[in-house]
Amino acid sequence: MTGAKVIAPIVLGVLMLALWEGIVRAAGIEPYILPGPILVAKTLVADWGTLEPSLLVTVRITLEALAAAVAIGGLLAILFSLSRWIELSLFPYAIILQVTPIVAIAPLIIVWANNVELSLLICAWLVAFFPILSNTILGLRSVDPNLLDLFRLYGAGRWRTLVDLRLPAALPYFLGGLRISGGLALIGAVVAEFVAGTGGNASGLAWRILESGYQLKIPRMFAALVLISATGIVIYLLLTWLSHLLLRRWHESALPES
Amino acid sequence: MRLVGVRGVSKVFANGVEALANVSLEVQAGEFLSVLGPSGCGKSTLLRLIAGLAEPTTGTIDWSDDSGRADLGFVFQEPTLMPWATALANVALPLKLRGMAKSEREARAAEALDNVGLKGFERVWPRELSGGMKMRVSLARALVVQPRLLLMDEPFAALDEITRHRLNDDLLELWQASGVTIVFVTHSVFESVFLSQRIVVMSARPGRVSAELAVTTPYPRSTAFRTSAEYAAWCRQASSRLGEAMAA
Ligand SMILES: Nc1ncnc2c1ncn2[C@@H]1O[C@H](COP(=O)(O)OP(=O)(O)OP(=O)(O)O)[C@@H](O)[C@H]1O
Ligand SMILES: [Mg+2]
Numbered sequence: 001m002t003g004a005k006v007i008a009p010i011v012l013g014v015l016m017l018a019l020w021e022g023i024v025r026a027a028g029i030e031p032y033i034l035p036g037p038i039l040v041a042k043t044l045v046a047d048w049g050t051l052e053p054s055l056l057v058t059v060r061i062t063l064e065a066l067a068a069a070v071a072i073g074g075l076l077a078i079l080f081s082l083s084r085w086i087e088l089s090l091f092p093y094a095i096i097l098q099v100t101p102i103v104a105i106a107p108l109i110i111v112w113a114n115n116v117e118l119s120l121l122i123c124a125w126l127v128a129f130f131p132i133l134s135n136t137i138l139g140l141r142s143v144d145p146n147l148l149d150l151f152r153l154y155g156a157g158r159w160r161t162l163v164d165l166r167l168p169a170a171l172p173y174f175l176g177g178l179r180i181s182g183g184l185a186l187i188g189a190v191v192a193e194f195v196a197g198t199g200g201n202a203s204g205l206a207w208r209i210l211e212s213g214y215q216l217k218i219p220r221m222f223a224a225l226v227l228i229s230a231t232g233i234v235i236y237l238l239l240t241w242l243s244h245l246l247l248r249r250w251h252e253s254a255l256p257e258s
Numbered sequence: 259m260r261l262v263g264v265r266g267v268s269k270v271f272a273n274g275v276e277a278l279a280n281v282s283l284e285v286q287a288g289e290f291l292s293v294l295g296p297s298g299c300g301k302s303t304l305l306r307l308i309a310g311l312a313e314p315t316t317g318t319i320d321w322s323d324d325s326g327r328a329d330l331g332f333v334f335q336e337p338t339l340m341p342w343a344t345a346l347a348n349v350a351l352p353l354k355l356r357g358m359a360k361s362e363r364e365a366r367a368a369e370a371l372d373n374v375g376l377k378g379f380e381r382v383w384p385r386e387l388s389g390g391m392k393m394r395v396s397l398a399r400a401l402v403v404q405p406r407l408l409l410m411d412e413p414f415a416a417l418d419e420i421t422r423h424r425l426n427d428d429l430l431e432l433w434q435a436s437g438v439t440i441v442f443v444t445h446s447v448f449e450s451v452f453l454s455q456r457i458v459v460m461s462a463r464p465g466r467v468s469a470e471l472a473v474t475t476p477y478p479r480s481t482a483f484r485t486s487a488e489y490a491a492w493c494r495q496a497s498s499r500l501g502e503a504m505a506a
Binding site for chain 1: 306309340383385403
């Protein structure tokens with residue numbers, strides 16, 4: 001089963017790439033309309049010198065935004081679980097932030113932050129933090145009421161109950177939110193950069209795509225796209241692995257398939 | 259000697275449900291008391307009131323001395339274990355919450371596990387345990403604080419009959435060895451007769467005490483008792499009391 005899980009998508013992927021290459025060659029499609037996968041791969045190698053710094057910028061912004069989302073989303077969730085009043089007053093604003101399209105507020109943030117990288121970071125964080133916040137709140141509440149009674153019976157205070165009961169109970173929910181936020185942080189970082197549309201030395205992969213479009217370097221555009229997708233996949237796999245590592249001992253989601 | 263008295267206790271929930279109406283009963287130190295009643299008659303509510311997890315609407319819970327309430331064990335309807343902690347850590351939890359040092363509480367928890375027949379299962383995770391074993395861990399967790407009063411809320415209701423009988427036997431042994439007072443809630447006539455010295459029969463909602471029955475058969479009660487004519491007679495008596503309570 002594990003073998004098939006890896007082999008099946010790889011076989012499909014190779015077939016699709018071959019089909020793509022075949023069509024491009026047979027129909028004689030120009031590279032500036034649609035480059036074949038072989039040309040994209042060659043461009044990736046040839047242009048690595050320009051693409052690599054951009055990749056690093058995008059990855060850095062994504063990871064920083066994700067870290068900020070974990071810290072602020074997690075802390076807010078804990079705060080909400082400790083005080084009903086804080087939750088009642090703040091949660092509506094968290095929802096407003098979540099439902100406002102990032103492309104609509106990105107220009108404002110760019111003007112206010114007055115620093116390209118910082119504004120990209122804020123945008124990516126805005127997109128990424130909500131799943132962590134809402135999932136962690138749900139988890140902190142999904143505690144067996146009998147266990148809560150038990151903690152009360154033996155005189156545990158709020159803090160003890162939080163550390164020894166609510167946080168472990170919330171961990172699977174938090175990790176589920178983290179996996180969603182990982183992808184969203186990348187999307188936020190890329191979308192914000194499109195809106196910012198800046199050049200200069202701190203430009204990420206989105207800028208490379210815009211630039212290649214202006215210059216009709218379509219193969220390079222594809223190469224940048226491949227790097228964005230690959231980053232997304234690696235982030236997802238890493239977070240899945242982390243989740244498995246933390247939950248394998250006890251949680252149903254990490255049970256081996258029978 | 260009286261350990262705790264329930265005096266004229268009523269409980270009306272915020273949604274208007276009247277769970278208990280004017281319940282009075284005495285729990286004697288060292289006895290095995292069963293509370294027998296139909297589903298929904300307020301048995302769990304009564305235990306929660308005794309444990310101090312909820313406040314009575316009227317009436318009082320009187321402890322003969324102040325240390326009583328501090329020395330409680332509670333076994334719930336479900337095992338209620340923390341899935342992220344080993345059997346040992348689950349059993350050690352009450353001691354941890356009371357601030358006992360790690361090495362001492364683990365030693366005590368290991369002993370408690372041994373007492374319920376789970377020696378060697380210290381490092382096992384709850385999901386690897388059978389239903390009966392989970393209940394044993396839950397029992398060990400209640401006993402690890404060496405309580406004066408052990409409150410049990412239909413602890414074996416979800417288990418198969420063979421496992422339930424074995425746990426009943428072991429529970430009686432633990433009770434006799436430790437001298438703990440037990441209030442055991444059940445809706446099974448057979449279980450209440452086999453286990454207890456005294457049965458309090460409760461009527462349907464709102465719960466009231468409708469009868470009391472002393473089961474005078476001496477302990478130790480063996481498997482032979484389960485098939486004896488004496489046992490059948492007790493069961494018939496308890497059954498008819500329960501029938502009257504439900505008709506009332
Ligand atoms: N927190 C609560 N709020 C409102 N009503 C409640 C609450 N807890 C229990 N009740 C109601 O009080 C009544 C008695 O409940 P309780 O759980 O004490 O019964 P029980 O005898 O333990 O039943 P069972 O045998 O099914 O466990 C029920 O009608 C129940 O719906
Ligand atoms: Mg109940």
